[in-house]
Amino acid sequence: METDSITIDDLYGISPVKSDLRRELPESDVRILTSGGLKIPVHSSVLASISPVFESIIDRPRKHQGSEKVIPILGVPRIAVVSFVRFLYSSRCAEEHLEKYGIHLLALSHVYLVPHLKQICSKHLAQRLTTDNVVDVLQFARLCDAPDLYLKCMKLVSNHFKAVESTEGWKFLQDHDPWLELEILQFIDEAETRRKRTRRHREAQSLYLQLSEAMECLEHICTEGCTSVGPYDVEPERKKGPCSKYATCYAIQLSIKHFATCQKRVNGGCLRCKRMWQLLRLHSSICEQSDSCRVPLCRQFKLRMLQEKRRDDSRWKLLVKKVVSAKTISSLSLSKRRREEEEE
CATH class of the missing domain: 1.20.1020.10 (TAZ domain)
Structure with a gap:
C-alpha cells in the first residue's frame, strides 16, 4: 500500500510569508502514522511535554537505534488525528473538526491524557446532544470517563425516555450492553424518586x-x-x-x-x-x-x-x-x- 506523508508546513499552515517561523522550528524527530498510511512529522519534546502517555512511548528503547521513531494512531479518521496533533501544538481545535470528529477527539484525549482537549470535547458534545445521538455519546462518555458529559446524557435520557426508547441506539444498547441499560433505568428511577421527594418537600x-x-x-x-x-x-x-x-x-x-x-x-x-x-x-x-x-x-x-x-x-x-x-x-x-x- 502506498504511504502518504504530510509536511510541517502543510500540518501547521506555514506559508512562504511565514518562513521565519519555519526556520525557528527544529527538525521533527518522530512521525505519527494514521489510518490510510498518512505520516505526520512531530517533535518528541512537544508530545512528551503535553502527554505522559506520549512521553512513555517516546522513552521506550527502540530495537534499531538508527531507525525512525513512528507512533501509530489507528482506528480513527486521519483528519481527526491531524486535528489532535494540531491541538497539541496550538491548544486550539477547529470548530468544523469538533463538529465532525468530536467523539474521536474525545477518545484520543482520553487515551493520551490531554485533559484540556477532553474538557473542550465534552462541552461541545453536551451542547449538541439529541435524542437520536444521546445513547452513542453516553457510551463514549462512560468509556472515556467524562462525568459531566455522562451526567448530561443521563438527564436527557431520563427526561425524554419515550423518544430515546424508539431510537436505533437504544435498541443496539439493549442487545449489546445490558449493564449500561440497567444503569440508565436505575438513574431514571432515582431521578423520579428525587422529583417526588422534592415535590413533597415543597408541599x-x-x-x-x-x-x-x-x-x-x-x-x-x-x-x-x-x-x-x-x-x-x-x-x-x-x-x-x-x-x-x-x-x-x-x-x-x-x-x-x-x-x-x-x-x-x-x-x-x-x-x-x-x-x-x-x-x-x-x-x-x-x-x-x-x-x-x-x-x-x-x-x-x-x-x-x-x-x-x-x-x-x-x-x-x-x-x-x-x-x-x-x-x-x-x-x-x-x-x-x-x-x-x-x-x-
Missing part, C-alpha cells in the same frame, strides 16, 4: 409557610384588629381596614367568630373548633412573650403544660420547629427583597 414548606402566615395574622387580629374582629379594648369604629394578608386574615377571623359561638366546642364535636384550638396551641408553642401576648389562651396553654409536666410528642415538636424555620426564611426573603427594591 410541606408551603404548608409551614401558610401556618406561619396564619400565626402572624392571629397576632395581628388580637393585637391591632382587622375589619370585623379585633381586641376587646378596641372600639369598632377604630378597627383597621383590610391588611396586606387579608385572604388569610379573613379566614382566621371567621374561625375566631365560629369558635366563640359554637355549641359543639364543649364536647369536641366540631372540626373547625378543633383546628382553631390547634392554631392557638401552635401559637402558644411559638410565642416568646406569653405574659404580654394578647392572643387568647396563650398563657393558659403554657401554664397547663407546666402544671401537667407534659411533654409534646415528637411530631408536634417537629411541626413547631418547621413553622418557626419557615417564618425565619420568609422574614429573610422579605428583607432581601426590600433591600433589592431600595437599591433599584
